[in-house]
Amino acid sequence: MVNGEGVDDGTSPGRLQGGRLQRGGLPGGGLQGKVALVAGATRGAGRGIAAALGEAGATVICTGRSSRAGNAASDYDRSETIEETAELVTSLGGAGVPIRVDHLEHDRVRALADRVRGEFGHLDVLVNDIWGGEELAGDPAQWDTPIWRLDLDAGLRMLRLAVETHLVTSHFLLPLLIERPGGLLVEVTDGTTEINASSYRISVFYDLAKASVNRLAFSQGHELASHGATAVAVTPGWLRSEMMLEHFGVTEDTWRDALNPERPDGPVAPADFATSETPRFVGRGIAALAADPERARWNQRSVTAGDLAREYGVTDLDGTQPDAWARW
Template sequence: MENRKPLAGKVALVAGGTRGAGRGIAVELGAAGATVYVTGRTTRQQQSEYKRPETIEDTAELVTAAGGQGIAVQVDHLVPAQVEQLIQRIDREQGRLDILVNDIWGGENLMEWKKPVWEHTLGNGLHLFHLPVDTHLITAHYALALMIRRPGGLLVEVTDGTAEYNNRNYRLNVFYDLAKTATIRMAWAHAQDLAPHGCSAVAVTPGWMRSEIMLEAFELKEENWRDAIQKEPHFAISETPRYVGRAVAALAADDGKQRWNGQSLSSGQLAKVYGFTDVDGSQPDCWRYLVEVQEAGKPADTTGYR
């Protein structure tokens, strides 16, 4: 009989789980039975500079409702002392850490698209770069020491784009380009250190993801997201945050996950391997579609891509 809770008894930390991919990953880890610590800066009592409504408590409650145990902890992952206290708490309460998801980002409001470095505001660009790089390194420093106590641990570095795609394409802004490429390399580097301990590290990217911020940009809700196709036909390939969540949950539950160690993976690629679908039952393969259809100048047509 298939184990419907393959991550029961496992402990996960989703660093940067307030919204977007982090929330989708946290919920799907919960659905697989994990205890999930959800961290971020925005709580019901205090907002970050994002000034958005989503909170870590909301995510933790969604984790619990999905079948796991969600635990919200306010943490600024740029502050080492706060991260150290978080890991000490997980150790004290659980005595283990099986899954670390580094999804800290926070750069949307700092982006100045299609501007060369000499035109981009320097302060914004440097902060945009340091947010997903320094935070991931700080979190790994403290968290991986706990994770390696048991073999089978998994570190997931969430990024935008696969190594293959990013190596061939400029991501429109030098600071963004470097940040997302550095995250992929970070996963590879951590993989070298984790392998002797029987643990693994991978970089995982969603496709064109219908995050809360993306849907707001189209002035839509998830329920009517397809209306955006009239304005941007290629949006038909988009996916929910739960899709990359299912990718991470499948990886975490795989006893043979070490075969992926150090690799750059996508939600669509992993769906083909593990057989999961997005919430609507489809299997969008965004990065292949992007190259073969959108960038090839062909009309939008997701046939064979979802």
């Protein structure tokens, strides 16, 4: 059961078998000796997932386009880098390895796979979290614009960033994942299969992008099963990413100020922002999933960060188990 502090006390049916649990239900050392690669680890969910895998003791290869060496290839002109993420992984008990990669460039991803094979010999966990299309979706005033009025090039760019990158990454890296049984592929998206099947999401291009990634987990899970590997689609809830906090003019320490309807110094967040989560929350669920010896039972499923938290007893950094998707 999860006790009053949101910590698994060991009696929950979702408790990991073997290995100790740290506060928050995180498997302490549960991924020691495992090699994970988080594609799109620069910021947001990708950084949170990489950090949580590091908490669990994994070696985490952090890829992305934004590097201290420059971020000209990135769709975002932001300060976060893969080196920062790798350093965070290491500070939390794992081993962070930053590698600058544009996952639309086939030769770069092929070289990444060769490097992983040469330096580590295998891959246990692959997380496809590449996105980069948030600005292409436009602000709320542009949502619900019909396809014939949308910028076609921007829409197709969104699909390349959200879907083609995942296909390219899987093509070159899954051969490493299936070399020994037990590999885990996580496809990170926005909204579950069920939610996206019944809800229109912003625009034709955005809607297709998010629904497609869920289907990728289903189809790749079909192909991976015979190799003893598992594919799962995972969606965070309302993520307090660097960009989201910046939008509301708050920090992680002051994020609740955005809910104040009388705040004088920034936009007011909708009431649902109260159920938002840090990027580490979805990461902790994925880390627990990766450490579960029976993870194959999740194959081809589409789940939320909240689903994983309830199953494994993990919590967010403040000890809570937020679930922004519950209202859906």
